[in-house]
Amino acid sequence: MDGTGAEKPLVAARSFLAVGPTLHYSHSNVQAFWFFALMAFGGVCIVWSRLTGGQLPVTLESIFSAQGWELGHISTSGISIFEYPWQILVLGLLMGIMAACPILVAQLLSFSYSVPFIFAVLLLAGLPGLAVSLVASCIGAACRPLRFRSRIIAIALCMAPQLAYWGIFGAVKGAEPVVWGISFAPWLAAWLSGLTFAGVVLGIGHLTRYRPGILLWTELAALIGACALFETTIGINELAYHRYVLQNAPEQVPQFHDHSLTVWMDRAIKDPAVRQYLSGFFYPADPIQLRQALKREIQLELAYDRWPTWFQVPEQLNYQKARQRLLAQYDRFIRPTRPWWMPKGLYQRIISRRTASSRMAVALYYKALVNDYTPDIPLVDRQEILRFAWDYPHERSRQTWYELYSSFSKSPESIEARLRIARHWAGQGYFELAENLTREAKELLAEELARQAQARQTDIRNPFHHPATSIMTEAKLRDLQARLERFSILIGPENHKDDPGSEARLAQFLMLNPYSMDYEARLQQLLAELPQDDPLRDNILLAQAKGIPDIEASTQRLQALYQQYPQTDGGKEALYELARLKIRMYQTQTSPETRKALVSEARALLQQVIHLYPDQFLAEQAKTTMATLPSD
Structure with missing residues (x-):
């Protein structure tokens, strides 16, 4: 009671979390616009996931992994900000929307309405760190202490958790100071765009008394602006190229790396189920003989x-599945299917632009190369190792190589296509066509090497650089150059006479697959058919010597071959291969004295190659190989 004796009216205690001004409107109207705003926000999260290489649906493992919290890799992987600077603004705009929109929902409606937005950030964008920071921000925006007159100041204060998240997890780890500093640029842009986005919503809301549709239309405008900025500065084709082609380079796929079969064969032999299965067939009982029989069957x-059928294929050896997956990814770039919702006109425009894109050359190159990946079958028997060869042109890849050559004849990748096609033509006896194509390949390769050398002279201190126009690095081009030179010499007049029989034998030799089981037998058969004075004899003897698994025996054969044919291409290469054998022996030795002696022998042989054949490609290869040897 007060002093007059009257009782004070009871005042209900205020809740800690308040409701915003938008909830004063019709409830059904508010919920409808809130739902559509949530759908638009989900679109923002999906666009973010697509642009940053995320996978949908997001798994719990990725959510709770340390990488899920890190943001630094987003700046450098895929569409890197150092190759595409406009990506800074695109990422900043999208991140700003995701950082500000849930806070605005909590401020203008209530905290409960912002919870689905937070889950969208977690599940659709795959950003658990941002989602956690948004929980704190949305609670702060909805609580009464921060509901003061200036709403934009409240938003700025409530974005402090996002600033902390970007500051802790936004940098590229282990980078140089300049790169480290620039990697924060997208998150600085996100903070500014988030505040701008909130300012626009609150400014319009102040004039319209915070009607329900303000957030939806502003959100859609920002999303369309981000997509338009990306398309005009980078492009959807570039995104598809990174997603379906570059991220699926065959040399990065574990299934195509070297794998020892010893452990898996041991498990198979000891497995009771396998032994029971094998007992029903005519397999030897002796373990050594059984192992040889099983290796033979694996080769076949x-x-x-x-x-x-008895071999339980582990995932790391299932290269067939990996190949099909890679080919499917390449085809998604080369010949994408039309989604049901996409207009035919837009689809045709995308197809026409992609077909004319220079990135198509890389996709065709990878597709053809993966089709040429085959196991080195003789190596399975010699060392029980599964290794993949890629330099023999198979018939199944021929059409793709020809498409690459005919449609993108000026691309660096077409150099490889020329070599493969030339080998097919030479294998059919069209040596003149093969020589012309090889000559074209050499000229284009020299131009590309010169272009790359000039590009390397640019300021290396500049962290920004243009995206690579080709995947043909200098190392790949040098390897291709060596194979071109060998092939050019092999199909030259030095290795065949003018009679049809000589050309037919050379064509047959060119198409022998050195990674097949019958390679040695076919070499021996071809050698037996050769006349004594056939110019191809030294090359067949060289192929036989290189295929001998015993290093000592191979060394003796190479020495004899060089002494017998010192001025032929086969004899010259035998000297170089002899040096490489010495290097292999050096790598397997443990005695310091033996290793030192082998290095000296290898260096002497390489110097001999350089001295005897200074104007040939073997001299350049010898110099490159000698540079890798340790100093005395």
């Missing part, structure tokens, strides 16, 4: 691109 099955 791999020749048909499959594994034996």
Whole structure:
């Protein structure tokens, strides 16, 4: 009671979390616009996931992994900000929308309405760190202490958790100071764009008394602006190229790396189920003989691109599945299917632009190369190692190589296509056509090497650089150059006479697959058919010597070959291969004295190659190889 004796009226306690001004309107109207705003926000999260290489749906493992919290890799992987500076603004705008929109929902409606937005950030964008910071921000925006007159100041204060998140997890780890500093640029842009986005919503809301549709239309305008900025400065084709082609380079796929089969064969032999299965067939009981029989069967099955039925194929050896996955990814770039919702006119425009894109050359190159990846079958028997060869042109890849050559004849990738096509033509006896194509390849390769050398002279201190126009690095081009030179010499007049029989034998030799089971037998058969004075003899003897698994025996054969044919291309290469054998022996030795002696022998042989054949490609290869040797 007060002093007059009257009782004070009871005042209900205010809740800690308040409701915003938008909830004063019709409830059904508010919920409808809130739902559509949530859908638009989900679109923002999906666009973010697509642009940053995320996978949908997001898994719990990715959410709770340390990488899920880190943001630094987003700046450098895929569409890197150092190759595409406009990506800074695109990422900043999208991140700003995701950082500000849930806070605005909590401020203008209530905290409960912002919870689905936070889950969208977590599940659709795959940003658990941002989602956690948004929980704190949305609670702060909805609580009464921060509901003072200036709403934009409240938003700025409530974005402090996002600033902390960007500051802690936004940098590129282990980078140089300049790169480290620039990697914060997208998150600085996100903070500014988030405040701008909130300012626009609150400014319009102040004039319209915070009607329900303000957030939706502003959100859609910002999303369309971000997509338009990306399309005009970078392009959807570039995104598809990174997503479906570059991220699926065959040399980065574990299944195509070297794998030891010893452990898996041991497990198969010891497995009771496998032993029971094998007992029903005519397999030897002796373990050593059984192992040889099983290796033989693996070789036979791999020749048909499959594994034996008794062999339980682990994931790291399932290269057939990996190949199909890669080919499917490349085809998604080369010939994308039209989604049901996409207009035919827009689809045709995308297809026409992609077909004319220079990135198509890389996709065709990878597709053809993966089709040429085959196991080195003789190596399975010699060392029980699964290794993949890629330099033999198979018939199944021929059409793709020709498409690359005919449609993108000026691309660096077409140099490889020229070599493969030339080998096919030479294998059919069209040596003149093969020589012309090889000559074109050499000229284009020299131009590309010169272009790359000039590009390397640019300021290396500049962290920004143009995206690579080709995946043909200098190392790949040098390897291709060596193979071109060998092939050019092999199809030259030095290795065949003018009679049809000589040309037919050379064509047959060119198409022998050195990674097949019958390679040695076919070499021996071809050698037996050669006349004694056939110019191809030294090359067949060289191929036989290189295929001998015993290093000592191979060394003796190479020495004899060089002494017998010192001025032929086969004899010259035998001297170089002899030096490489010495290097292999050096790498397997443990005795310091033996290793030192082998290095000296290898260096002497390489110097001999350089001295005897200074104007040939073997001299350049010898110089490159000698540079890798340790100093005395």
